[in-house]
Amino acid sequence: MNLIEQTISQKEIYHGVVLHVVCDTVRLPNGKSAPREYCIHPGAVAVLPLCDDETVLMVRQYRHAHRRIFFEIPAGKLDDREEPPLVGAARELREETGAVAARYTYLGPLDTTPALIDERIHLYLAEGLTFESQDLDEDEFLTVERVPLLDLVRMVMRGEIADSKTQTAILKAYLYKKGGFPLK
Amino acid sequence: MNLIEQTISQKEIYHGVVLHVVCDTVRLPNGKSAPREYCIHPGAVAVLPLCDDETVLMVRQYRHAHRRIFFEIPAGKLDDREEPPLVGAARELREETGAVAARYTYLGPLDTTPALIDERIHLYLAEGLTFESQDLDEDEFLTVERVPLLDLVRMVMRGEIADSKTQTAILKAYLYKKGGFPLK
Numbered sequence: 237m238n239l240i241e242q243t244i245s246q247k248e249i250y251h252g253v254v255l256h257v258v259c260d261t262v263r264l265p266n267g268k269s270a271p272r273e274y275c276i277h278p279g280a281v282a283v284l285p286l287c288d289d290e291t292v293l294m295v296r297q298y299r300h301a302h303r304r305i306f307f308e309i310p311a312g313k314l315d316d317r318e319e320p321p322l323v324g325a326a327r328e329l330r331e332e333t334g335a336v337a338a339r340y341t342y343l344g345p346l347d348t349t350p351a352l353i354d355e356r357i358h359l360y361l362a363e364g365l366t367f368e369s370q371d372l373d374e375d376e377f378l379t380v381e382r383v384p385l386l387d388l389v390r391m392v393m394r395g396e397i398a399d400s401k402t403q404t405a406i407l408k409a410y411l412y413k414k415g416g417f418p419l420k
Numbered sequence: 421m422n423l424i425e426q427t428i429s430q431k432e433i434y435h436g437v438v439l440h441v442v443c444d445t446v447r448l449p450n451g452k453s454a455p456r457e458y459c460i461h462p463g464a465v466a467v468l469p470l471c472d473d474e475t476v477l478m479v480r481q482y483r484h485a486h487r488r489i490f491f492e493i494p495a496g497k498l499d500d501r502e503e504p505p506l507v508g509a510a511r512e513l514r515e516e517t518g519a520v521a522a523r524y525t526y527l528g529p530l531d532t533t534p535a536l537i538d539e540r541i542h543l544y545l546a547e548g549l550t551f552e553s554q555d556l557d558e559d560e561f562l563t564v565e566r567v568p569l570l571d572l573v574r575m576v577m578r579g580e581i582a583d584s585k586t587q588t589a590i591l592k593a594y595l596y597k598k599g600g601f602p603l604k
Binding site for chain 2: 237238239240241243249250252253254255257259260262264265266268270271272273274275276277296297298299300301302305306342343344345346347348349350351352353354355356374375377378379389390392393394395398399400401403404407408411412415417418419420
């Protein structure tokens, strides 16, 4: 079966501070046309910082869209589509936690919600951590705490960590380090 | 540290077919105000349909925002914020694959990208499958195939499945069924 949609035209809807919304008209496989609204995003990185004692540096941060505090791994947007993800990962890790990693292992890509946004988050495992100073933006508010990786796996399984990048990075890091599953 | 932001006002930016965009003004913990753009979403469900032979019903579907075909578990939006997630899960499973499940197990919530959208996907494991007929919308195009759960875990680990709900559901279903990790 042919599944591909062909782009006929694109209309700019909104270009704000963090959201860039467009509406494309596409040709469906059955020849009809349809609208496709979505957000354009520069991409992002998220880092699971694993200390030598198998604890993870986790971040608590308020997310206004959900009106609640999230428990997440350090993460952030790439500066633009040209920034190498590993450069962004090291920057976000340092800014949010003060940590600098001797080794990075790629945990794979994560497309957050492909029907609505083209955002791809590159996930990394960071090890060999040493600590310098946290470097938050003036208007950025978060706290850092250390939690054993196995406790985080149990929290994900019990539904106590909802953030998608954090769930995936925790489970992949655990299966890689403890389950013998190879990454690419 | 106080992390909470207080909503001062909300401005409607765009209300389209699938995207509802607003920009709130919030009071930060340091007393300054800041804009918060995000999308409002009714919520969604995703179902990992596990056959008795430990294969999973997977779906291939074109996602225009990414301009490529995704390999995903069956999923869809809730009709509105009042629809019980399990009702939506059974509907999407039946429509996309033709399967009807005797047993559902809740695999937990997934907040796809909390900085940008309030979307929450409820994940389910569906077992005891029997088959009726697929019931796609006229303008919906997808194909279904069966893949062993363990092969899917290996694909996720190698970075070959990028969709966030699909990665999380596969790894959680595996750790629940094979790893002895309890769900809530």
